[in-house]
Amino acid sequence: MGDGGAGPVAYRAQADMLILGQDMLATTAATAAAQAVGCRPVGPLDHAEAIARIEAGGETRHLILAIGADEGRALDMLLAAIDRAARQGRCHGMVTLPVAMIDRVAAAITHAAIELLCEPTPLELATAIALRAAQTGLPGDASGQSEGLRRIAEAFAASADEPRSGRTVREHARGYHAGPAEARGDAMTAGDFRRVIRARRLRARFFGDDLFADPAWDMLLDLAAARLEGGAVAVSSLCIASAVPPTTALRWIRIMTEQGLLVRTADPMDGRRVFIGLSDAVAGSMNAYFTAVKDAGLLA
Secondary structure, eight states, X not given: OOBOOOOOHHHHTTOEEEEXXXXXXXXXXXXXXXXXXXXXXXXXXXXXXXXXXXXXXXXXXXXXXXXXXXXXXXXXXXXXXXXXXXXXXXXXXEEEEOGGGHHHHHHHOOOTTEEEEESOOHHHHHHHHHHHHHHHOBTTBTTOOOHHHHHHHHHHHHHOOSOSTTHHHHXXXXXXXXXXXXXXXXXXXXXXXXXXXXXXXXXXXXXOSSTTOOHHHHHHHHHHXXXXXXXXXXXXXXHHHHTSOHHHHHHHHHHHHHXXXXXXXXXXXXXXXXXXXXXXXXXXXXXXHHHHHHHTTXXX
16 A cells, blocks of 8 residues: 655655554545645555554654454554554554444553544544644654644644643542541442432533533542442443543543553453553542532432
């Protein structure tokens, strides 16, 4: 497979973006998005050639892996190569994926250098590429500050409903320093947490889905209930519990994991899936908080 068409002349010579994948519709969309923000798409490359490019020494690779469907063991190998290269500082980029592949991809890609975009629109994908280019710089534009990319990135940062550098989580971190609540008969039960979640969902009937979007809290509530129930929560299930678009939920999960609020555990029955749970400290803080709420008569 060969190089894609060139983008604007200012970037044509050097700003390469590797397009990886075997699904024609997905790779075509990735190619168009890369061209739209001034990158020069190279590819699409099949899995074997992609792994060879990624694992070759030399410059940092900038890439988009566009997944249309489950592509078997070859896809697992490519995902592992991308995550390994990201951890070694040898690649940046993103993976676009369908909802059905959330668990599979989230288990394999864990480094922040690779963003997961779930069924993005063309505008969302182009904007994500521009933002990443402005943050990391593409070859031939090392500062990442070209006027066009900067304008797009600033517009995205002003409107995106996502955590920025984990700042929102860290501002409230002091609330997690309290020790676990003492054992008591009126401590929270899984049913208590589920009732709180149902009450939050009822708001959407009267105010719409977006007004009170708070994915971090919604995920903590769901995980607190699951912990008491003894259940395991897959990444895809947690995305649903967050009540926000999957791409936004995946960003929150990554940042909350980096902050130590959430922990990842491999599924012993399926190596291509991970479960997400609360850290022990956060579980104790959740119970302590709601016990205090009960004591204040604010929760029946």
